[in-house]
Amino acid sequence: MKVLVEKNYEAISKTAGRIFIESIASKPDIVLGLATGSTPIGMYKEMIRAYEEEGLDFSKVKTFNLDEYVGLSQEHPSSYAYFMDNELFKYININKENTHVPDGKAENIEEYCKRYDEMINEAGGIDIQVLGIGENGHIAFNEPDEALSAGTSVVKLTENTIEVNSRFFDSLEEVPKTAITMGMGSILRARKIILLASGEKKAPVIKRLLNDNKVTTMFPVSFLLLHPDVTIIVDEEAYNG
Numbered sequence: 127m128k129v130l131v132e133k134n135y136e137a138i139s140k141t142a143g144r145i146f147i148e149s150i151a152s153k154p155d156i157v158l159g160l161a162t163g164s165t166p167i168g169m170y171k172e173m174i175r176a177y178e179e180e181g182l183d184f185s186k187v188k189t190f191n192l193d194e195y196v197g198l199s200q201e202h203p204s205s206y207a208y209f210m211d212n213e214l215f216k217y218i219n220i221n222k223e224n225t226h227v228p229d230g231k232a233e234n235i236e237e238y239c240k241r242y243d244e245m246i247n248e249a250g251g252i253d254i255q256v257l258g259i260g261e262n263g264h265i266a267f268n269e270p271d272e273a274l275s276a277g278t279s280v281v282k283l284t285e286n287t288i289e290v291n292s293r294f295f296d297s298l299e300e301v302p303k304t305a306i307t308m309g310m311g312s313i314l315r316a317r318k319i320i321l322l323a324s325g326e327k328k329a330p331v332i333k334r335l336l337n338d339n340k341v342t343t344m345f346p347v348s349f350l351l352l353h354p355d356v357t358i359i360v361d362e363e364a365y366n367g
């Protein structure tokens with residue numbers, strides 16, 4: 127596991143953005159694994175800047191997002207599909223058909239989850255995956271539990287996650303209780319993984335990840351210890367607390 131400690135949020139966004147920009151430039155039909163949450167927003171801004179100022183071409187890029195709330199349509203302002211459109215897709219020349227965010231309104235949701243993993247495989251697998259991290263160590267929506275799904279599945283969100291994510295909704299009651307998430311296997315199959323963390327609230331989980339040499343489903347991010355190509359990019363607050 128490679129660890130890069132940067133001064134602040136702006137610096138982690140620039141470093142992560144640069145890795146993505148260079149990857150896209152060297153493989154124009156790259157498959158990106160994308161994440162939501164506040165952390166990757168600065169990195170997406172860097173990618174938009176590279177499109178505007180350096181002419182970075184997204185026309186052949188394919189993307190797969192990690193997760194989506196069950197029950198929210200793509201037009202819902204708190205949905206992750208809406209987030210991706212407004213933080214990245216609408217500013218770059220990506221072909222909308224090449225972007226995939228799990229469908230929170232899918233009719234046969236179990237079938238749909240299986241199909242989502244197949245779609246990733248059919249696209250050639252994820253070349254580079256960006257991840258944020260929850261304050262309880264979740265990645266995507268893989269919450270601490272006795273068992274974690276290998277493939278994409280529907281999961282129950284913890285009270286903690288519902289509360290933390292309520293800032294993106296008008297009220298706590300509006301936050302869906304379940305979500306579709308890529309599974310640990312889907313994530314670990316990505317060829318390269320970049321984990322981003324910013325701010326002192328993330329310091330306890332980053333400390334645990336870097337110091338505990340143990341893999342446990344009760345701390346989902348610990349599965350990254352098994353992956354051969356993970357880079358953790360953190361700011362000083364997330365590193366030192």
Ligand SMILES: N[C@@H]1[C@@H](O)[C@H](O)[C@@H](COP(=O)(O)O)O[C@@H]1O
Nearest residue numbers: 162163164165258259260266267
């Ligand atoms: N499902 C997402 C995760 O993918 C994300 O990593 C996490 C952290 O979000 P933030 O970056 O806002 O701290 O939030 C949500 O729960």
